[in-house]
Amino acid sequence: MTRFSFELAATDGRARTGTIHTPRGDIRTPAFMPVGTAATVKAMMPESVAATGADILLGNTYHLMLRPTAERIDRLGGLHKFMNWDKPILTDSGGFQVMSLAALRKLTEKGVTFKSHIDGSRHEITPERSMEIQKLLGSDIVMCFDECPALPADKARIAESMRLSMRWAERSRDAFGDRPGHALFGIQQGGLEEDLRAESAEALTQIGFDGYAVGGLAVGEGQEAMFGCLDFAPEQLPQDKPRYLMGVGKPDDIVGAVARGIDMMDCVLPSRSGRTGQVFTRHGVLNIKNARHQDDPRPIDDACTCPACTNYSRAYLHHVFRSQEMISSMLLTWHNLHYFQQIMGEMRAAIAAGSFTQWQADFHANRANGDIEQL
């Protein structure tokens, strides 16, 4: 059986490209992971998600443990079979979403108790229970259970939280055990503080993981502060393991993160925006509900090869959005996911060719031009 491994193929500045090998297939890095919260990437068939170029999906432990439950998914043969996705799946630990979605949360050294946002039922997640749930789901890349304070917070609070997460990382490592072909990632915390980030990286490296996430960013601190942290945080982590920036982001966030040494990202943005009519293109962002599109026979982007751009006019996409037809979400989500994967593919090629600086300049220049002129 293929073991989980990371092969770094090329670097260009701090940007890296390579391949994560798993028993369920390779993940080309830098990789963008679409989010399949409730065992579906909203508005997409899984084969369509694969067609956009996604090598891996993210599943949400918090949502799946509540409905349909991890035990039920296990009885049904695991998450891959359940949702008809045979490529790799990364699951988060549940920690972040408990903090953002659940009610009556209570945090102790042991873990966190909370009430479900769906039916009010009481639940507990500890590092050990998070490992158990992610194993029941059949996740290929398992995340340590961690705690993430909302920013801004004072340094003492951030340090205390980070150290709790490091103790939980050790318990996660112990509970995970030895599972060939499956990976466990540690999560660096420490807010925007370089010394705390270094302390966290050191603690995680001592424990030893198959990959390392930069956690606790993209929580409202703004792009400048995030990039400032990414100027030092990824380099504190081992060079020979994948580095995953959680919950990022907009296209320019992604490009800036890759430029700073990040290998993996996930975000709901392309799919959520597809449902609200927000469309990402190489020219920036447009909103299909705007009346300027209602008579426009042109595609969203004449250079895009996705079904929305190949087969439909802006006028049609405007019409079905206004009519609240499902095909609007289906087509715009497909386009957005296709565009995100296209950026990733272009960045992988540019890094391998040593032309990533030029690629970034072109990326920003194209966006600065803005959307095509109204007819």
Add this chain to the structure above:
Amino acid sequence: MTRFSFELAATDGRARTGTIHTPRGDIRTPAFMPVGTAATVKAMMPESVAATGADILLGNTYHLMLRPTAERIDRLGGLHKFMNWDKPILTDSGGFQVMSLAALRKLTEKGVTFKSHIDGSRHEITPERSMEIQKLLGSDIVMCFDECPALPADKARIAESMRLSMRWAERSRDAFGDRPGHALFGIQQGGLEEDLRAESAEALTQIGFDGYAVGGLAVGEGQEAMFGCLDFAPEQLPQDKPRYLMGVGKPDDIVGAVARGIDMMDCVLPSRSGRTGQVFTRHGVLNIKNARHQDDPRPIDDACTCPACTNYSRAYLHHVFRSQEMISSMLLTWHNLHYFQQIMGEMRAAIAAGSFTQWQADFHANRANGDIEQL
């Protein structure tokens, strides 16, 4: 250019099978037409609708004239290009939906005025305007503008309404003109009255159409009354032209209609039911939201080759329905449309083979058995 023509290949009792030839492709009869109300079959990509076996779609004049408007669709190259469907499209005349959806309707000899259910704007449809709208849409099979009284109604009211529809049919014929490759269908009215249906059929045949619809049924009269009318109404119409039963129906309605000489049908049922969790199979009807499915690893129907049955368990379909995920509507609609088209294909083969009586017996026996036992 292929002209519009109907080729009757075989009959079995009163049931018929054949082919409607059009410049946009053949329509195998008996044919079921999925409904694409607002330029989309809800929750489906058009290529997926084609994959279910549909040779033709129905578009709704009333909805499209209000949004995005017939003139806009014409400017954008017609409905086929607009919605990415290059096979034949039949459009209704708008009359029925004005009566069921619009507000402040006013009916005169000239036509009908009404207020849009979307924005309250005032509109008028006359036979001439209906022909113009359907031409702007680029419809392949155009329906006469008619009036359809709600049943029950007294015979005098039904006769009066039918005769108005016959005068409108003549005006529709005149306004349609000569459009090679495009067809105009007359619509028989007369409620459940055999003599009025005969009078209507005679009037339409005198005018001369490319096909004939049995109108004014499936409006709440019940299956027994509908079948009673279908025992005489189709036979009053020309043998050498296609016969279309509007707005029908449930699988057993469809089978009974085909047995009575109907060649074409349309209904929102398979797509609407897909969105409410109602699933049609050879074993009858099931509702995926029922808790009995929540742990069931089996497909909806192990003999069905649609994506919902090939790739997903009942447990998954139950989960995504409960979670209100779009993929639930996408998969269940696909299954239902696939099942409806499968019935049509089986009936065409059985009629051609002279085994339609046996096929009907099997169809009803399978349904009587009910859904598979709970695990």
